[in-house]
Amino acid sequence: xxxxxxxxxxxxxxxxxxxxxxxxxxxxxxxxxxxxxxxxxxxxxxxxxxxxxxxxxxxxxxxxxxxxxxxxxxxxxxxxxxxxxxxxxxxxxxxxxxxxxxxxxxxxxxxxxxxxxxxxxxxxxxxxxxxxxxxxxxxxxxxxxxxxxxxxxxxxxxxxxxxxxxxxxxxxxxxxxxxxxx
Amino acid sequence: xxxxxxxxxxxxxxxxxxxxxxxxxxxxxxxxxxxxxxxxxxxxxxxxxxxxxxxxxxxxxxxxxxxxxxxxxxxxxxxxxxxxxxxxxxxxxxxxxxxxxxxxxxxxxxxxxxxxxxxxxxxxxxxxxxxxxxxxxxxxxxxxxxxxxxxxxxxxxxxxxxxxxxxxxxx
Ligand code: SF4
Numbered sequence: 001x002x003x004x005x006x007x008x009x010x011x012x013x014x015x016x017x018x019x020x021x022x023x024x025x026x027x028x029x030x031x032x033x034x035x036x037x038x039x040x041x042x043x044x045x046x047x048x049x050x051x052x053x054x055x056x057x058x059x060x061x062x063x064x065x066x067x068x069x070x071x072x073x074x075x076x077x078x079x080x081x082x083x084x085x086x087x088x089x090x091x092x093x094x095x096x097x098x099x100x101x102x103x104x105x106x107x108x109x110x111x112x113x114x115x116x117x118x119x120x121x122x123x124x125x126x127x128x129x130x131x132x133x134x135x136x137x138x139x140x141x142x143x144x145x146x147x148x149x150x151x152x153x154x155x156x157x158x159x160x161x162x163x164x165x166x167x168x169x170x171x172x173x174x175x176x177x178x179x180x181x182x
Numbered sequence: 183x184x185x186x187x188x189x190x191x192x193x194x195x196x197x198x199x200x201x202x203x204x205x206x207x208x209x210x211x212x213x214x215x216x217x218x219x220x221x222x223x224x225x226x227x228x229x230x231x232x233x234x235x236x237x238x239x240x241x242x243x244x245x246x247x248x249x250x251x252x253x254x255x256x257x258x259x260x261x262x263x264x265x266x267x268x269x270x271x272x273x274x275x276x277x278x279x280x281x282x283x284x285x286x287x288x289x290x291x292x293x294x295x296x297x298x299x300x301x302x303x304x305x306x307x308x309x310x311x312x313x314x315x316x317x318x319x320x321x322x323x324x325x326x327x328x329x330x331x332x333x334x335x336x337x338x339x340x341x342x343x344x345x346x347x348x349x350x351x352x353x
Contacts, residue, residue, distance in 0.1 A: 153296070154261045161295050170295025177264040 026105040046095035052130035054138040055090040058164035087111030119145040137162035207332040213249035218256030220283035220315040227318035246272040255282035
């Protein structure tokens with residue numbers, strides 16, 4: 001059984017989209033079933049979480065929003081999905097099967113107005129820091145995370161710097177601690 | 183040290199300031215503050231082939247209490263700035279700072295939200311060493327320049343008001 005068939009048989013109806021690029025399989029799963037689907041994948045052999053990170057599709061998102069407005073209400077929406085349409089954020093899990101050495105990319109879309117995902121630290125303890133990083137950089141909150149604090153920026157930092165609308169040079173934030181001497 | 187021998191061996195006449203400067207300039211113990219790739223170059227400058235110890239930087243102090251020269255080699259992120267300030271504050275006087283590399287001097291290639299644009303705005307820097315990274319020769323040259331600077335210093339003259347005050351008090 002090829003990897004593609006295997007993944008299809010594991011996910012069944014929870015598979016939103018499957019794409020293949022040079023032998024790498026990338027699947028999208030619905031947001032409300034993240035834990036359930038990932039548990040199933042883990043039990044089916046994808047037992048190692050090699051990375052977890054976020055993506056901000058701001059440019060695509062704005063473009064798609066504009067195109068939608070132009071089209072008007074009465075025209076039916078095309079069901080075809082090309083490129084990442086809205087919602088804006090994505091969280092990506094890179095899974096590896098240690099027994100068969102197969103890799104799988106699992107994507108979840110996170111809408112801008114509901115930036116909450118269930119934490120997978122219960123499945124893989126390795127998800128602890130990557131989830132903190134995604135929270136720090138994109139502002140996605142992970143429900144059930146044991147210690148959801150900023151990982152890279154300091155605690156008092158207000159923004160989420162890897163969002164595309166955050167200026168590269170920052171907004172002039174500085175870190176001050178109360179043991180500062182003059 | 184400039185000195186004069188009086189009546190043969192066993193006697194030296196020099197200025198107290200020069201004696202102090204001689205001691206200070208011959209033992210600038212470094213505190214290696216390597217935060218990024220420039221730190222590797224600093225290690226090379228300290229190691230046997232370049233051997234910074236030739237110029238008195240003999241003992242690399244890993245505590246700010248026992249060092250004279252803070253060698254800041256590498257990027258300072260904004261998160262790190264309070265730590266740098268604190269370490270500088272913990273150093274005992276007299277103290278000097280060498281900023282090694284474009285990052286420490288000006289932020290270098292990292293003009294971003296996370297990088298502090300030059301440590302000169304948070305602690306006083308004596309010598310800037312440009313380069314990304316500077317070669318160990320550059321770091322050694324900076325140390326020699328610093329030694330020149332120490333020798334041209336007037337440690338007692340600067341304290342004159344304090345000394346005068348202390349003298350008056352004893353009268
Ligand atoms: S100046 Fe260049 S070599 Fe030195 S820390 Fe910065 S990036 Fe690295």
